[in-house]
Amino acid sequence: xxxxxSMLQGIRVADMSTxxxxxxxxxxxxxxxxxxVKVEPTGMGDAxxxxxxxxxxxGMSPIHLRLNRGKRSVDWDLRSxxxxxxxxxxxxxxDVFIHNVRADAMERLGFGYExxxxxxxDIVYVHCTGxxxxxxxxxxxxxxxxxxxxxxxxxxxxxxxxxxxxxxxPMTLADKVSGLHAAxxxxxxxxxxLRSGQxxxxxxxxxxxxASFNLLEHLFDRTFVPPTGPARYTRQVDPTRQPxxxxxxxxxxxxxxxxxWVRFFEAVGRAEVLKEARFIDGPTRRRNMGQMYExxxxxTPSRTTDEWLTLLAEINVPAMRxxxxxxxxxxxxxxxxxxxHQRAHPTEGEYIEVRAPVRFSAWPDQELEPAATxxxxxxxxxxxxxxxxxxxxxxx
Numbered sequence: 034x035x036x037x038x039s040m041l042q043g044i045r046v047a048d049m050s051t052x053x054x055x056x057x058x059x060x061x062x063x064x065x066x067x068x069x070v071k072v073e074p075t076g077m078g079d080a081x082x083x084x085x086x087x088x089x090x091x092g093m094s095p096i097h098l099r100l101n102r103g104k105r106s107v108d109w110d111l112r113s114x115x116x117x118x119x120x121x122x123x124x125x126x127x128d129v130f131i132h133n134v135r136a137d138a139m140e141r142l143g144f145g146y147e148x149x150x151x152x153x154x155d156i157v158y159v160h161c162t163g164x165x166x167x168x169x170x171x172x173x174x175x176x177x178x179x180x181x182x183x184x185x186x187x188x189x190x191x192x193x194x195x196x197x198x199x200x201x202x203p204m205t206l207a208d209k210v211s212g213l214h215a216a217x218x219x220x221x222x223x224x225x226x227l228r229s230g231q232x233x234x235x236x237x238x239x240x241x242x243x244a245s246f247n248l249l250e251h252l253f254d255r256t257f258v259p260p261t262g263p264a265r266y267t268r269q270v271d272p273t274r275q276p277x278x279x280x281x282x283x284x285x286x287x288x289x290x291x292x293x294w295v296r297f298f299e300a301v302g303r304a305e306v307l308k309e310a311r312f313i314d315g316p317t318r319r320r321n322m323g324q325m326y327e328x329x330x331x332x333t334p335s336r337t338t339d340e341w342l343t344l345l346a347e348i349n350v351p352a353m354r355x356x357x358x359x360x361x362x363x364x365x366x367x368x369x370x371x372x373x374h375q376r377a378h379p380t381e382g383e384y385i386e387v388r389a390p391v392r393f394s395a396w397p398d399q400e401l402e403p404a405a406t407x408x409x410x411x412x413x414x415x416x417x418x419x420x421x422x423x424x425x426x427x428x429x
Contacts (some may be wrong), residue, residue: 037395037396037397038066038396039065039066039396039399040065040066040393040396041062041065041066041067041220042066044062044066044067044068044128044129044223045067045068045069045070045126045127045128045129046059046062046063046067046068046069046070046127046128046129046130046131046219047070047072047120047123047124047127047129047130047131048069048070048071048072048104048131048132049072049130049131049132049133049134050131050132050133050161051073051074051079051080051081051133052079052080052081052133052208053081053096053100053177053205053208053209053212054133054161054207054208054211054212054215054239055131055132055133055161055212055215056071056079056081056100056101056212057100057208057209057212057213057215057216058131058159058161058212058213058214058215058216058219058237059071059104059131059216060099060100060101060102060103060104060212061212061213061216061389062129062216062219062220063102063103063104063401064102064103064389064401065389066396066399067129068105069103069104069105070104070105070106070107070123070127070410070414071101071104071105071106071107071405072107072108072109072111072120072123073106073107073108073407073408074108075108075109075110075408076108076407077091077092077407078092078106078108078407078408079097079101081094081096081097081100081101082094082097082407084096084097087381088381088382088384089380089381089382090380090381090406092406092407093378093380093381093404093406095384097404098378098381098384098386098403098404099386099387099404100404101404101405102386102401102402102403102404103401103402104404104405105405105409105410105414106405106406106407106408106409106410106411107119107123107408107410107411107414107415108407108408108411109411109415111142115420115421115422117142117143118420118421119414119415119418119420120144121152122418122419122420123414123418124144124149124152124153124156125152125153126418127153127156128156128157128223128226129156129157129158129159129219129222129223130144130149130153130156130157130158130159131158131159131160131161131215131219132144132159132160132161133160133161133162135172136160136162136166146158146160146234150232153232154232155226155230155231155232156232157219157222157223157226157232157233157235158232158233158234158235159215159218159219159222159235159236159237160234160235160236160237161211161215161237161239162175162236162237162238162239163175163179163180163238163239163240164238164239164240164241165236165238165240165241166236166238170240175239175240177201177205177206177207177208178201180207180211180239180240180243181201181202181206181207181243182199182201183240183244184207184240184243184244184246184247185244185247185248185251186201186202186206186207186243186247187199187200187201187202189202189251189265189269189270190202192265192270193270193271193272193275194272195272206243207239207242207243208239210242210243210246211237211238211239211242211243214237214242215237218235218237219235222235250266250269251264251265251266251269252264253265253266253267271322271323271326272323273322273323273324273326273327273330274322274323274326275326276355277329277330277333278330278333278334279333279334279336279337279338279340279341280334280335280336280337280338280340281337281338282337282338282354282355283338283354283355284333284338284341284342284352284353284354284355285352285353285354285355286329286333286341286345286350286351286352287350287351287352288325288350288351289351291315291318291319293348293349293350293351294318294325295307296348296349296350297329297345297348297350300344300347300348301332303328303332306328311324312324312325338354342354361373362385371388371398372387372388372390373385373386373387373388374386374387374388376400376403378403378404379403380406386403
C-alpha cells in the first residue's frame, strides 16, 4: 500500500537557527513532513546539543533528541568559500531559509535577505529575532529569561501568591511560544507563495510574540479607552483558584458554572452553605467565588484523589489529578494516545520520544528519522547538491 504524502512533502527548509526558538519551529515543520536541513556551527554543532546528560555520545543531549528529530544535519564551515558555496546551492533548492543570527552578521556572511533573494527569488526568508527591528530594542540579545521578564510573564506569580519577587515560569515558555508563531508564519508565507508565486521576508520577534500571547487575556479591562478596570484576568490571578489538597495528593477541580458549584456542595453534604447570604444565589456566588474555593480547600483533604475523581465524575464536575513530570510517563491517556513512544536511536540506544500531538486523518502517523549526529549528512547532501565537500573544522 502506497503511503499518503505528508502535509509538507516536497518543502525543503534550510535551517540555520539554534537552541530552541527556531529549532522548535522547524521541528514542527519536520513533523509535518518537510525536509529540514539543519546547518550547524562546525565543531560541536548547535549549543542545545550540550544541554543535559547524553548517555553515550557528546553532542547528543536529551533535548536535541526531542527537538531535532527528522532533520538532516550538515556542519559545513561557512567561513570557507566551499562552505558558503554549499549553502548557496542548498538555498537554491529550498523553499524556506530560517535563522536567528543577527542581521548584520548575516549580511557580512553574504546571506542577508537581498542576497538570498538573488539566489532564490521566491524564497520564504524567516528571521527569528529577539525584538521587532523597528523598535528601540532592535539588536539587543534575547534569551527566554529576558523575554519572560520583558513581556510581563515574570510578574504573574506574585499577583497570585503575594510573594513580591518576580519569578520565571520554569519552562522555556518564550522560546516555545515564539517557535509556534514562527511555524505558522512559515506555513502562511508558503500558502501566499502558492497563490502569488512570490516569496517574502518574515520577521518573528520573541518579545512581541510573547507579549501578544500574554496580553490575550491579561490586558483584560485595560482593553478599553478609558480603562474599565485594571489589567490581568482576575480568574487567572485568583490565589484561591489553585490545586486542592487531598488525603493522598493534589487535585485540580474546575466547577466554573454555578450549577456545578451547587452539585458539589450537595454531594459533599454541605448544602446548608448555599443558604448563607454570601452564597444565596448565582450572582452572589460569582461575586464570592474566592470564598467558595476557600471552603472547597477545607473539604478536599477528607478524601483521596481517586475518591474525589470518582465522585466528581458522577456529578459532572471537571477534575483531574495533579501530575508531576514523572507521572506523565505512565499516564494512561498519554499511553493510549501514543504521545510517548519508546524507540531506539542508532548511536544512543533506547529513549523516549514525544511525538507530535496533532493527528491528521489523511496522513497516518509516521516515524521520523532520529536526531542526527553533528554533520551526519554533510557529505551526502553535498553530493546531492553537486558541490565539493566543504572543509569542516576539527571535531577533536
